[in-house]
Amino acid sequence: MEDDRTKYPQTGSGDGELQQDRPHSARMYDYYLGGKTNYAVDREAAQEVTRHFPGISTVARVNRAFMHRSARYLASQCGIRQFIDIGTGIPTAPNLHEVAQEAAPDARVVYVDSDPIVLVYADGLLNSSPQGATTYVEGDVTDPGSVLAAIEESGYLDLNRPVGLSLHALLHFVPDDRDPYGIVRTLLNRLAPGSYLSLSHCTPDFDPAAWAAIVNVYTAAGTPTQVRSRAEVLRFFDGLTLTDPGLVVAHRWRPEAASGPSLVTDTQVSLYAGVAQKP
Template sequence: MTGTQPAHPQIDTTRPHPARVYDWYLGGKDNYPVDEELGRQIAAIDDGAPRAARANRWFMQRATRHLARETGIRQFLDIGTGIPTEPNLHQIAQRVAPATRVVYVDNDPIVLAHAGALLRGTPEGATEYVQADARDPRGILEQAGRVLDLDRPVALSLIALLHFIADEDGAHDLVGTLVDALAPGSCLVLSAMTADFEPENVRRGIDLYTAQGVTLVARSRVELATFFTGLDLMDPGIVSVADWRTDLAEDESDIGPEPVSLYGAVGVKP
């Protein structure tokens, strides 16, 4: 592993945790009754929440697959990694190009406890985990730069991360600092929650998370577009994650026609 990690990460099982709730939505086993309880409360308000989690995961897979196959990118920086759920990003990218180098970043002891699963990459490539806070982009770049060549294109993945960071807490500075440091030809892969499709359900879900002390921000399509300022959006632009390049889908089940309250997009640095 890269960076400094505590030998025995402390995990609080008395309060629900977003990463574990997400894991429960995906049918994982790395969650606790308190996480399931909150997940069920949210699903009772919005039965599309588990569908949205699956659609978001599939968006990441399609975007990674496309970048690895079509753009020739061989370096990925995934910030806000979350609990490992196969196939992980490195597995998708390294199936296309075994020499691909991947750095995962998270500051969560939950993820650290499972980081070993993230490091099972190909011998030809590199798969590393950095313990760092997303709000410290310069520190992330310093550590990631030990594995990635930042003078060559990198795919920066911020999947379901930014809705946990408010604008006043530096969301735009975070993205801007990271993108500015990357070489031309690099890509920003981003998904984030929106209330554009189901405003009342999303508001009630935010209230439940807020009651647990978790920041959660829904952004409009216009607001999300500001994170791509100066980048060239790939077709089809900023759309629901369920609708982004469905022609690239593999092993995805039908999630139905109902809205998915997450936008997804990929931008290229000229």
Template sequence: MPDTPPPRVDLRTDRAHSARVYDYFLGGKTNFPADREAGEQILREWPGSRASARAARAVMHRMVRRLAETHGIRQFLDIGTGIPTEPNLHEVAQRTDPACRVVYVDNDPIVLAHARALLTSSPEGRTAYIDGDLREPGRLLDAPVLHKTLDLDRPVALTLINIVHFMSDEKVLPIVGELVSALPSGSFLALTAGTADSAPERAEIASRRYAEAGIENHLRTRAQVERFFTGLELDDPGVVLINRWHPELGKGPALADHEVMAYAGLARKP
């Protein structure tokens, strides 16, 4: 069952929320008029933002495939999971090995309300959900359900997909460092982060619209994204725009650089 302390994110549906705006872009049904309005505003200014959101989700699938198929990872800690959208991370990982285990974390009560869809593990594997916050790494690392689900003496992939752009470097870099240091050698950090490098004007507009909707967001240069991987061994091809990150591992339309607004990187803890 989900671990359920009181929600710390406002459940208000009259204000746009990042997870629901993203769900709207992905074609989901878990969104409200304020989310659709914020999404439509962004789409009017950049019709490609829907394709960009889908590409942002698709890179998670490819990263999980590479982690499971190439690097033999069988345990995942996914923070900033989002509203469930099939295939979810465990479904991708368990295609490689049904014994894969996944702990999902999100701080949004809407995601919590739909967490059941994340608890559909194969019988050989296991999934769990923590209603938790990236800003409280100590609480996440101490969560009993984390230890019941994952063996922290064996490699774990920490996946931070489309979440770090909601926090400043000052706040998020030490948190990622703390989480990675709690994982054993052979663990991985998989991360994507929003950027304005590929489409500066559009990214700035999207960023402004999120800010106007009350959603804090931070765009990063490639060098800034590389800082997340300090002390780790970057996997091929390094930090690149998401459309360039192992496209051969997924299907779907290829996007040009100017159509995506995020970098992806995967690295191993020595």
């Protein structure tokens, strides 16, 4: 496999915290979704990923669709009125709060991200319904204690009441040496009984060679990446009760008529997704 480290500088070149001189995972994701908040360096890396795995834009779109369905499900069928979305990324309408507040206008949402590029565009996350509320706090998922402290300090949520915790397309950017399972446990331990975890995670199960190449592209660009098998993703739900249909390829999680499983294959999606409740 080609070593991509020669393509992307491993230190900044004066472009500041936004790292405009090297690919950025949030801007690459924006490119996959057809957005315009990206630079030539992001498009070059994203096109390299696409060369290895032509369905990467499908992965991104299916992940967004899962986020919409899970937020709608939690708000409309599970009575959740508080949401935490960690690893928010660049806003792309409809955002989680817009979906949740369409089902429950009084829903309150706290977005969390550590990337400066997301902060630049965070205004798109703050157009709450009059009855609800949204805010954005800076926080790094690899420091869950600080994330929880920032959320509590914001005063937007009552963590003694159930919360919907969204970790969508995030934990494959947390390698095992950063203790991703411990991070999830720390977050869930602080949440009230009856809270839910909504999670999606890329997998190499259906095309190992392509995903090994994708991991190489991201890691070379400065974003350590580790995709995981179904069994490894399932571990994130230890101690929780998965809702039907369990942990499945994302397009198979409660599909709606316009996005049914027949439209894409498991290999094209390569993303596991599930929603589970804390007892």
